Structure formats: structure tokens, C-alpha cells
Amino acid sequence: MSEINSRTSPRRILNILEEILLDPENFTAKKIAHKLDIPLATIYRHIETLCDERFLIASNSKKYIPGPKIRNIILHSLPYEPNFTLRRSYLRKLTADIKETVSLSVPIGTKLVYFDRIEFHWPMQLNLEAGDHLPLHASASGKLYLSSIKKEDALEIFNNIKTPASAKNTIIEISQFKKELNKIKKQGYAFDDEEWFNGMVGLSIPITNEKNELCFCLSTHTAKSRKNIDDLKKILPLMLSTSKNLKKALFKD
Template identity: 50%
Template sequence: MNSLRYEPSVTVRRSILRDLSEKLKETVSLAIPQGTKLIYFDRLESHWPFQVNLRVGDALPLHCCASGKLYLSTMDTEAALGVFDRIAHKVSARNTIVEATRFEAELYDIRSAGYSLDNEEWFDDMVGASVPIFSDSGALVACLSTHALVTRKPIQTLRDEIPFMQKAAGELKSVLLG
């Protein structure tokens, strides 16, 4: 109970996540940088019978999920590629990017678009999207993401839903940063 006082805005944050989850009809998550990892900070589960079992506190793979790639895109390219080179051998799915030149192009595309997609790179038959939440100084505070089975939602549909995610990210910024 004592830890609750350190986060008085939890109700507002969860209501924003619930609203977004209902709009997308998918699970939505917040991940935050912590040391050398990106971890799930909060999740609001959808009501689909088949879901990927991920929990608050789980670390995300930086090279193959939408939030991890978004996180790396905020780093200097050389530093991001250094991290990638150390972990790229961890193939998660049939579309996991393992070539450094292709990953560098992916980082460029993410920076240009302002969001990241996971096109069956983390899990086969699952797609994902992530948008950043930046502090006023430009530091990455959190990544807001969603994922879906391709049988429910093709990647183009996720791309079309990015404006909903960006709006929610703007609302979450004020809640997370005060």
C-alpha cells in the first residue's frame, strides 16, 4: 500500500490505456528504459482468447519488437548498431532482422516515421506498433505499444491506427511527467 502513494496518477494512466485498448480492440502496453533494458511498466489486456503472455516487469528484446527498435532508434546510430551486433544472433521469428545494414535502414525509417512496427519479427504471426513518449528535453520516457495476431489485424491496420496511439501518448506524457 505504501508504494501506491508514489504513483497518484495511476487511475488516470490506466483510463487512457483502457480507452486506447478499446479503440484498438487489442492489448496496449507501456515500456520504460531501465538501465540497459526496456521493461514493461504497465499493460492493459484485451479480451481475446489467444494472447501472448507478457507481464509487467518483463524485459523486451531490443532488436525485434516494435518498442525495442523504437528505443534503439533514439540512440546514436553507432551505439544502436553496437547493441544490435551483440544481440542480433537471437532470432525470434522468421522475419527477425539479423543483418546490420538492414537494421540500420530500419532505424532510419523509424526515426523518419516517428513510430516503429514489428512485422512478425518477435513472434511468427504477430505484428506490433510502438510510439514514443519523450520528455520536454527530448529524452525517451516510455514506449506505448500494441500487438496483434495477423489473423486479427494486418500490419497496415496497425499503421493506420498510429494516430490513436500518438494521441494517447500525448495524454500519457502529461500524466507520466506531471
């Protein structure tokens, strides 16, 4: 990077944003000022601008995390990633192998959003589209995501978003939900056993980054008349194998 370019305001802002997003847990303004050779006052001024524009938000722990604008940019950029064709080929193969619709979703704040989906054309199925939201407390992927964050935060989110039962097995008691999160965290995947809709079951597998942080959920759902939970357990190895391939495709440079 040339000295002239490194001192221009747009480049400085982008470099600061990159440093924060790559390692928010260890971020300090002093570290970035030293690493990028930028005055500390300038660092604070640019961070304030990024927060004002909602590219960053300050968390309760005084760390800066991606704001809604960054998350929306990421969500809308995913369909155009360089490995789009490779990623979809893995999803299509999994769909053909298990004979069910498969989906990829990403956490966006307190929501989980579908961003890719390959349909298996059964006459009866749940119609969800890219951009649709999943309930965190009642879907396999939602529960999987909550199991990946701090337990106290997950339970607070549950208390804030839980609604009257939408299906016969929807979990509405916090003690039961706590047990469910512990179980999911231990086994590494999650089921939906008629918790979102009556007559529907689902399975979700995490896709993590190099820091083992959940970034995507690979899931399938089906009518219980076609597959029950025991049947979903049988396709677990295929789901796990596909998740490993997708991880390589999604995080490939």
C-alpha cells in the same frame, strides 16, 4: 533551504544526485559545487560514494548517469505515481478503442521492461507481464528505443545482443538493421512485422520528456490474423493521441 539543513550529509548527497540526474549532459562537479555552495572535495567524495553504491555510474564520455539502483527504484515506483488512475484510464480507453492489449515500457540499460499493461481478452494472445523484458532488436518498442540513441551505440548494442532469428522476419544483418533504425527515426514510430514471433505484429509510439528524450514506449501487439501492418497504420492516430495524453499524465507534477 536552511543553512544548517543544506550542510548535512544526507541532504547534500540528495541534492548532488538531483543535480546530476536532472541534467547529466551538462554536469560538472565545479558547477554543482558553486550552485550548492559545497566544497569541491566534498562533491567528489559524495559522487564516489554514489558510484560505489551503484546509484550512479560513470559513462565512457566521463558523464555520470543513473545506475541500476536508481533505475530499479524508478521502475518500482511507477505503479504508485500520483497520476496512476489517470494514466490507466487513458490506457483502458485506448484498449477499448482499438480492441487490442496495450502496454507501457521503460528502457532500463540494454533492456526494455514492461511496467503497465491493459489486456483485451482475445482467446489467443502473447502473455507478457509487468517486469518482463522485450528484445531490443526484434520488438517494435525495442527498435524504437534504439532509434532514439546515438546510431553507433545502437548498432554496437545490436551486434552484442542479436540472436538467431526467432521469427521469419527477424533482422539479423547490421546493414538492414541500420536502415530500419533510420526509417523509424524519420517516421517517429516503429512496427514489428513478425520479427519477434511468427504470426504477431506490433506498433510502438514514443513518449518523450520536455527535452524530447524517449522515456516510455506505448505499444500494442496482435495476432496477424486479426490485424496486419496496414490495420495498425489505421490505429496510429489513436495511439498518437493517447501518447500525448499519457505524456501529460506521466510528467504532471
